Amino acid sequence: MKRSTFKILFYINRNKQKKNGKCPILGRITIDGTNTQFSIQEDIEPGLWSVEKGCSIGKGKDCKALNLKLEKYKEDLKLHYNRQVESNAYVTAESLKNALLGIGTHEVMLLKEFEVHNKEFFESIGITRVKSTYKSYNTAYNTLGNFIRYKYELDDIPFSHLNYTFIEEFDFYMRVTMGYTSNTRHGRIRMLKQMVMRAIKKEVIRNNPFADYHVKSSPGERKWLSREELDVIMQTPIKRISVNYVRNLFIFSAFTGLAFIDLQTLKWDEIFTDKRGMQWIRKKRSKTDTEAIIPMLDIPLQIIKYYKGSGKDGRVFDIGSYSLVLLYMQELRGLLNMNTLGFHQARHTYATTVCLSNGVPIETLCTMMGHRNISTTQIYSKITKKKIDEDMQILEKTIDRKYSLPKQMQNPPLQNTNNHIQQG
Incomplete structure (x- = not known):
């Protein structure tokens, strides 16, 4: 399609001058x-x-605000023009004006559509949806709303106004203005x-309009406890009943996943018996x-036996809200003298x-x-290799200078080693 000649002009109508001496400003689309x-x-x-x-040549705030408004009109008209050319392959001055003023559209x-989606999602919680994901959608909705206002x-903003620049600017807003991580940006x-x-x-x-835009997410860091750290958690006496209960729940999770x-x-x-x-x-x-x-190992079996009958409505445990558990976890960290300790660890x-370090196949x-595919589980495999490397570095420092070669081997021979083998 041959592209049309498209012009925007702003002018004042001097024939309609008001009593205060001012003239109305009109726009002309050609x-x-x-x-x-x-x-x-x-x-x-x-x-x-x-x-x-x-445009205005005045220096006051009102004149500057007016010029900004005129530029916004130009930007909006150009946007409507390009969209109508792409969608309809045909555009008129009247259709552009209608689009600008919202007439007949x-x-x-x-x-608004995001809000409808979240409402439908909320109604499905407990059936096909979970509350944690609903919260993520709500957070994404709020971030997007803040960006559009900013x-x-x-x-x-209408769907018809979305273009590649919009998502680039949204990403820039999250990355630079808000300082979000790549994973957060990727999710939203x-x-x-x-x-x-x-x-x-x-x-x-x-x-x-966003088909070709991608934000790479980086694999989240999985924090685990060493055997020694886990042993400290299990063996440290905890007097307060609530904190001890949360500690035991943590141990149960550490031996069941x-x-x-x-x-x-x-x-x-x-829970069933084979x-x-x-x-x-x-x-x-x-x-x-x-x-x-x-499979239930001995430690989680002992824990459910100890707390049997405490749960309600057929549940094994009587556990309060996650926020309450986090408070007890914070207290537990202090008692154990550990800098970081989260329940998901x-x-x-x-x-x-417990598993990979003891030879359980991936x-x-x-x-x-309960992973959907093995690629998720392989993240832990990489972590285990990293852990082995860390353990070997510790071992190297531990045995340094404790062992030595025979004295005759401490200085390298000048002649070829093969001669010694042949002469021997």
Whole structure:
């Protein structure tokens, strides 16, 4: 398609001068010789207007604000023009004016649709969705809303206004203005893209403006406890009942690999005994809805035996909110004199210190951890290799200078070693 001639002009209507001496400012859109006018709902004194520049030449705040408004009109008109050319392959001065003023259009708005999505998601919690993911969507919604207000001074933006520049600026806002990590940015951009795909499926827009934009996420650092650290947690006397209870729950998780939410919802009917008398946990993970099959070792068996009957509604344990558990974990850190100790470290410790370090095959661990694919489990395998390297460095320092070669071997021979072998 041959591109149309497109011009935007702002001027004042001197024939409509008001009693205060000001004249109304009008805009004129011209496409292929055909034009249409519109009012920007602003007035100005004729002496402060430049006919050549099509803007105010005043130095005051009002004049500067007016010029910014005129530039915004130009940007919006250019955006509407390019969009109509791409979508309809046809554009007129009148259609551009209508798009600018919102006449005859019912734009579907990004944040409004995001809000509808989150409401639908909330209604599915406990059925096909989990609350933690809902919170992530809400956080992404708030971040996006803050960005739109920060960058465009708008409360919302239509899907039809989204382009590659929008997502670039959103990423820049998160990276530079907010200082978010690559993983945080990756997650929120992924959710923004999901809203765009939702709009495409609902035929709100036809093309994905973000299809070629990608933010790489870096593998999250898994923190685990060494055998010695785990032993300190298990053997240190804890007098306060609540803190001791949380400590024992942590130990249970460290020997079963259950995440907090799965431990909190663990029921007795999810524990079964096989023909050999061995007890197992068979439970669908709340996060992924993937089944985890876990053999019960002696330590977790002792813990559930000790607390048997404390849980309600068929649950094994009576566990309060995660925020309350975090408070007790903070107190536990102080008692153990440990700088960092998070509940989720128990799951990572199960994968590394308890299982992989003791020769459990990674394929078996994948099933026990309830991972959807083995690539997730392989992260722990890399951690174990790193741990071996760290242990070997410690060993090297420990045995340094404790052993020595025979004296005759401490100075290298001048002649070829093969001669010694032949002469021997």
